[in-house]
Amino acid sequence: MKSKLECIPCLLKQSLNATRMVTDDPVVQEKVLKSVMRVLLDMPLNRSPPSIAHAVYSIVHDITGCDDPYRALKAEYNGVAMEMYPCLKGIVDESEDRLFTAIKLAIAGNIIDFGAHIQFNVRKTIKDTLTREFAINDYPEFVESLEKSENILYLADNAGEVVFDRILIEEINDRANIIYAVKKKPIINDATTDDAIFCGIDSLAEIITTADTPGTILERCDPAFVATYRSADMIISKGQGNYESLSEEAGNIFFMLLAKCPVIAADLGVEIRSAVLKHKSSVKREDSTI
């Protein structure tokens, strides 16, 4: 998915938010903001939002001297989500369709996102996502694909959200081999290996790393990851960043996300704040350059 003009003010705001996690110094904040503006002035918009976001957050890291501005918040949300785990598990146990309920919870967990929205309400989102219709619901295709798949690649999105992914993985890891992909280095609040281990993924799935960019930009990923991606029978892709970077890539992908930004909502053809489970078949595999 290409970036849009409204990504520019959004990324500027994100750079300011991230900088303020590190420092109250207005001189540093202004230096970051103006440096990002200069870079965005020359940035071609045919790049995907995660690709541009990588450049933006690199400036934040370089100028603030902090390569993990959301470290404390990520730890906090890992803790909050882990405390919610028994409750989430209870919701699945009491449901009529365990798998669909686990998918709903995995999507609800996508509300934990410091890039798109600083403020969010996890409990309200869980309630809403459990009761609302999905704007796009390819659950029948998901079930069908799950039955045929031996190797599933699960692309994580954010720290904290990992616990919600765990709920879904626990429903499917007896049917297939799951590989859980996280970021190689901290970027925004994206999940890393440490987050995956803290949230208990390591006993359920193999953990692999993608790259140091938000989303999953295949050109930037380790060859081992790309090989895993190419050989996966089914890919579960969580969140906006993975959708933005993979919506035009080949693969048997199921995108699970909350459409938190108007650009993504428009690209998907749904209302903002919609819950989405969207299947993208591998029609473009032959055209892939990777």
Place this chain on the structure above:
Amino acid sequence: MKSKLECIPCLLKQSLNATRMVTDDPVVQEKVLKSVMRVLLDMPLNRSPPSIAHAVYSIVHDITGCDDPYRALKAEYNGVAMEMYPCLKGIVDESEDRLFTAIKLAIAGNIIDFGAHIQFNVRKTIKDTLTREFAINDYPEFVESLEKSENILYLADNAGEVVFDRILIEEINDRANIIYAVKKKPIINDATTDDAIFCGIDSLAEIITTADTPGTILERCDPAFVATYRSADMIISKGQGNYESLSEEAGNIFFMLLAKCPVIAADLGVEIRSAVLKHKSSVKREDSTI
């Protein structure tokens, strides 16, 4: 009030929104956005937000060739608000305190604002504002000042909102001489003389123009307006733009607004979305440079 760093992404977004009111051409939209970025890179933030907004909207007007991007929306909201007039009048007629109810409605009307928020819900805001406590409520000072004032300057904010101002003016124009100040030229969705006449202000108050900038930047206003401002016994200042430009100026000012942006909410020390009736006494009159 000085601008803050978060005004930069906000103004960029505003410039894009305004441009999109005029054209769907992405080339023009990008040209506006990048031209605004270049200007903002060198803009000192010790200027007030309306002062910077004036520069931003001038770029929108110059590049699009349209000096009134919100013309159609302003006309629509004037019409909507005029249709609500009998209902608003009924709310005042049935209230225990006509003046305070009229003030509440005048503040509720401040939700009509295409600069700060493209989406808003007028009816919900009226209901909320009638029932909620104000975050700052200097109503006793307002009543006291009203009793002593012969000449009142009423600084308008947005088109449509003018009808809500009319409701308040009808409660006070038998007690004092009211002068209603609007913009000299169209800027964002700020009320102009045409809007004031359409909404029936001309039979209730004298109409005067300020300048072609948002807010009320005294340095940019006509000498006749500045003389009126200086001689007014009481100034009713509607909306964020007027607060941003007058919060450090002299005058017996009553600011009436909804705090729609986090920067203004922080400056006022209130939660975002709060309703505010704030008195600022004329302690700084001696320091004024105008």
